[in-house]
Amino acid sequence: MRILAIDTSTHVMGIALAEDDKLLAEYTTNFKKNHSLRLMPAINQMLTELEIDPNQLDAIAVAKGPGSYTGVRIGVTTAKSMAWSLGIPVYGISSLQMLARNGRNFQGLICPFMDARRDRIYTGLYTFDGTYLKTEEKDQIILLEDWLSIVKEKEKPVLFLSQEWNKHKGMIHDILGDQVRTGDFSMNQPHPESLLALAYEQEQAQPAHSIVPEYAQMAEAEKKWLASKEGRGYE
Structure with a gap:
């Protein structure tokens, strides 16, 4: 079983791929730069180097939040879009659980x-x-x-x-x-291979359409919109 892991829920952008109990590749960066521009090229490069076609993937594991509103949205949207187009399920993993591992x-x-x-x-x-x-x-x-x-x-x-x-x-x-x-600096940083391990522990993945981001709160824009609809100021 081949699972692709995706994490963009913080400044860290991480991807990894495993086949059964073997980690085949892992790529991580840790700096504030647009994940939306770098994520798919990184996935494409990793799959190319492994000589794996996207159609050979069996599932995708994604960090679904909480975390950066924009970052969580990028990772979850990418995972859902890929999974839907490939007809494969998604494992939605808590970003905090990934770090806790x-x-x-x-x-x-x-x-x-x-x-x-x-x-x-x-x-x-x-x-x-x-x-x-x-x-x-x-x-x-x-x-x-x-x-x-x-x-x-x-x-x-x-x-x-x-x-x-x-x-x-x-x-x-x-x-x-x-x-x-x-912990030391390595323990304080999320690692995408943890998504793979947690995915293998889960009994069942979900259909792509059922995965939703978990922000733990509304985005600032949503709060302002709701406040305006209720006719009150925003603090």
């Missing part, structure tokens, strides 16, 4: 997070049972201080994984103290 050898709570501005984060809480990731707190957007209060009550060591770690480490250490554990 970097901490699968940690014996404790795993907390991936992404900055969501205005002192908020996208986050969830996971544990690893030796075989699979288990969700302890579902993915959500929440004020960082409120989230840390929830985590503190768990009274367990917590591995924090995030490319925005340095931005928020002060408050995290102040509130959680010796509960805090951190």
Whole structure:
């Protein structure tokens, strides 16, 4: 079974391809540049080098969010369009779950997070049972201080994984103290091969049309439109 993985939910743009339990290729960049212009050329180049025709793909795994509104939309739209045209299913994987998998050898709570501005984060809480990731707190957007209060009550060591770690480490250490554990730069970066591993763990993929982005909140434009329809100002 050949699965193509796509992730554009953050500044990282990552693609990978696996056949059964073998990783054939992985390509990742980590800088702020237009994913929409680079994603399909990168996929085409990878498939060409592997001498694999798109029609030989069996499924696509995509990071469906939360994350950058534009980035999530690009990845999900590309995955759905390719899958629909090829007649293959899609595995929609949480972007936070993908990042959490970097901490699968940690014996404790795993907390991936992404900055969501205005002192908020996208986050969830996971544990690893030796075989699979288990969700302890579902993915959500929440004020960082409120989230840390929830985590503190768990009274367990917590591995924090995030490319925005340095931005928020002060408050995290102040509130959680010796509960805090951190990863290195590689663990803090999402890897598309994790999408493949998580896809193989799922029992069943979904039809392309049923996959939807998970933004965890409305986009700014949607909020403004809704506020105008309700006849009130936007804050």
